[in-house]
Amino acid sequence: MKISFTVNHQPVIVDVDPAQPLLDVLRDELGLTGTKQGCDYEGECGACTVLLDGRPVRSCLTPVGKVAGRRVLTVEGLGHPEDLHPLQTAFIETGAVQCGYCTPGILMAAKALLDREPDPTEEQINEAMAGNLCRCTGYTRIRAAVQLAAARMRGEHVPSPRPSGKPVVGGDATRTDSVEKVTGQAKYVEDIAMPGMLHAGVLRSPYHHALVLSLDTGAAAQLPGVVRIVTAADIPGKNGLGDYSQDEPVLTPEGETVKMAGAPIALVVAESPEEARAGAAAIEVEYQPLPHTFEVEDTLREDAFPIYEGGNVLTTDRVAHGDLEAAFAQSDVIIRTRYRTAYLEHAALERETALGYIDEEGRVTVTGGTHEPHWQQGYIASTLAVDPSQVRFITPPTGGSFGGKQDPWPLVATGLMTYLVRRPVRLTYSREESFEASPKRHPYSVDYRIGATQDGRLTGIAVRINANTGGYDGHGQYIANYAVTASGGPYLWQAVDARAQSVYTNGPKGGQFRGFGTPQSTFALECTLDELIQKLGEDPLEFRLKNALPQSAISFLGYPVAESLGYVEVLETIRPRFREFQEEARAFNAAAAAASPHTRALRKGVGLSGMWYRFGKSGSLRVEAHAELAEDGHFVVYCSAPDYGQGTNTVMNQLAAEALGVPREWVEVVNADTALTPDSGIQGASRATYWVGNAVCRAARNLKHEILATAAELLDHPPSDLAFDGSRPAKRARSPHLHGGYGQGTIRVAPRSAPGRSVSLREVAQEFERMGKSRRVIGLFDLSPSFPEEGRPEYVPLFVTGAQAAEVMVDLHTGEVRVTRVVAAHDVGRAINPPDAKGQIEGAVVMGLGAALMEEYIPDASTGLGDYYVPTIQSMPEIEVHLVEVPSFHGPHGAKGLGEAAILPTTPAIINAVSRVTGSRIRTLPATPERVLRAIRRARASGGGEI
């Protein structure tokens, strides 16, 4: 059916099924890929929001037939890189864009709001944005951006919150990739279409535990559009994901067992996504179902059904030192607790997507979100039994990860299909598939026994942690170590016995998730401490200060930490606001208790939590980055620190510019492409700035040295008097806001004392060539000399600390909780990009709030964003962030890791606040209205509580 309407002020006519969603017509027929799809066309995420006759609608729920004769506006019609809409400018300047996947939909909702309400209240902004999920920013900067744009559109002169970007390090650096993201130009994997591209479907186990008896692909292979069916038998190399302790098969073969629902058995490559799905559905599989359980308690029983031959325990870890029984014997109070956490889903707005093709050099090339491109290259090569040089991995703009995109499976599967069919293949999970098959945060059960003396000194700590790794390893082998490490916090202990084990069940596989195994332990520890504090009648802040680990003391791990500790500083930073919260809550509750009983029964609570987080997980203590003088005379930095929204592209650009002593516009960053960039190690454990940033700094310094040395010879002038000439290059940047493009004009080296004599970088580059000198130089950051092999612990003890206080409002009748304010203080060492560092913390706070109150993946029940509740802007508290700068010993400019650490204290701070209101402890996450109400009633029944 022919349908005509206008899109972005241009008339269009499409010939499509009128029941097709407008979203698909925009993306597939009109090539307007700025509008995103995130929730299986259910209207649950808002990424597809467009304006229809000026009003925001879900384009995924709008049949295209409905728009006949009407006006559609998408993000592409809002503004262009050269002519940005005030909202787009404000989003960039405010730092409201991280991964950028939700941004187009949010911009459209914001535009509609400002068109009808030029001066919106916070409440109006919240109402207008409530249907747009953002997983990165915590919404704070989004609301600020809308307010900034509104003020400017009303004609007020409001200067940019990032006026100069100077100094380069520690200044307010605008992100290098925001312009593409706010204009819908950024090409995420799902936005790339290649000629002849095929689509993949996956046959997944419907059983949580079953033996695959037989597999018949005959009928499926005959279906129209099906190009190739891939089973385990087709895998040329290793059928297992590399360096996972018990190999998780890429595809489960006949005769073996699937250990979780969603485990992949076969791949179908077809001409269209629908045909691929139909092909997968047509494969006949005979299963023999086996007993299954999602509970660690079940699989640990002596008579438990073995999920793996070697037993159901994957790994164990232990830290023990001191005389525990003696420590408990001297304790006046000993407390025992058991805390439990839930399966959590990352729910990044972009689902798992990968595109494979054969590149111009014949390499199997895969592009998709990851944290470690070189590892993926290795995994794919080993699956294909080819040399890694025949595989290339490119990291594209990525719509959020939080660890979720560390799962190698979609990337390896795409490499395998591409290798077998030699054509471009795209694999895109549905949201439902992503929920079923992607890794989750490991649920923990944590038992504590902690002692203290009457004067509030901690004595002994015993902890037992069971981490549920689900049906597969998913790097759960390391979880036990992380669980133990985080379980003691930045406190001084006389004696420690901490044990953790990672245990198989038939639940979804556990995997990396912001904080990797440490938020669960931190939650249990900081809540247990709060119980102890209440029992002792101590003050939450003074108690933590009193027991804070001194810098060179023996830590919980049994040896001193290797980075500067700022825990006392963060607690002191938080003190005034914490006291204010406490005072206000006391006054509020007193007034509320005196008010008439039929007014809404609301009470305020205040909770505190600290944390320590081991960042920069080692693997290798030696990290490499490159800096290059390009042939045309500009600077290029090469590293592998994938940017999935957290801003590493910008940080590397800043650090290199600072080291070279040039403006950011002159430095291009080439990031995370195995054919171009060195292996800078895994981007896990918040290590990008500290490790890779350090290597980038060194590479840039080395390059500067080489360039000035050569220029000195050309100019016959001492290098110490030479500098890059900043006046001449013209920016090639596509807008005044894009600071990431490199200058195209001529960069020169000139003597400070005689600027008239100069040599261009192009000439220097030619001289390099003439001399046979490499234009690319290496930068190495190597901590192995500081931590000699003998006596080096398995993980280098680099720790970062922080503390947060939360204020909550609890409805005593319904158990509903609103987090009203959070104040967060984190020791970042040195903030390279302060607004972005704050943005990381704000995002972490809202994600931690989700874990505290609403997020829980329930096997067999959770299917998508409609029943897995992530916070909306309506849940956002007022967040106040303090960046505490206690310089690190080794990090670039004193910086430390941050991105993950910030989530650790939020959940316990909120739960401590709620528990202090309910009067009975909430020890199971999330604190749903039902659990909170139960705690209130429990406390009433026992006559306890502050209410």
Add this chain to the structure above:
Amino acid sequence: MSDYLTPASTEEVIQILETYRGEARVIAGGTDVMPDIRRGRIKPRCLVDVTRIPGLDRIEVTEDFVEVGAAVTFAALRDCAYLNRRVHALTDAARSVGAAAIQNAATWVGNLVQAMPAADGAVIALALGAEARVVDSRGAAWRPVESLFEGPGVSAVDPTRQLITHVRFPRPARRWGSAWARVGRRPALVLPILNCAVILCLDADGSSPAQSGEVGKNAGCITQARIALGPVAPRPFRARQAETFLKGNRPTEETLAQAARLAQLEANPRSSVMRASREYRLTVILSLVGDALTVAAERARSNAPDSPQGWDEGIDRRATERSPTNTGPQGIQRPMEHRE
């Protein structure tokens, strides 16, 4: 390839539905129909869009009724000035549906036809005593909305044969108050654990219970009460015993609390893994219904003729409002004086 038709009259809709013999389906906002098509629950060959039929986008206030056309979206209800002054429960319910971008497309009538036991639009319709004008090849008839719900997701209205052109409810009288209450797992974009709509109408004389003793025997007594709840039964539910108990009683704290207890006894909710257990729902019904009745009673009192606002003050009785679908953007609702 399907057809998509946008007829200009109700008669035309019926003709099309007849022609397609069950393979055509009425669509309004599409926010429920589209997921149903995607999941293969329905496979219409033709979609019949009723949102461009002239007149169906109006909210009309007549002498006796408030009449809402099939094309009126929740956004239009939410933003309607008359409703914001007189029928708070309806504007609050409209604001509870999904989020702004859903409210801009989804219609009240469409929500009724979906017949889900927790549908905000259905629960409020029950409390308002709404009727639906059902049209098919045999003609048109006003039927109580309550009679249209046959089971979870099963409506007596067959959108392949019939359509609802309008919903209407009795125009709020003097001393009439309504209230909306809802509990959910998060503050927005979520199905309710429980939702509740109540209306109360007080006796024509007297103003508040405090003064009622001095006036006539029935002064300040409840003459009409409707309490609707979801999801506490297979269908949107009315707490009839509580309603009956309230009639003739004064809206004292004890009376309203007793009514809430009766509603709790009548309700029969299920446990839901994703939302809440039966026990939780039963517990919370008590405070939810109690709070809603308290608010409605306060509003009913403040609507008395001798109250400062007067009743229907400043309302043009012929006033009608168009759905913003055809009139372009309208201001979103500012915080209202009566909102809790």
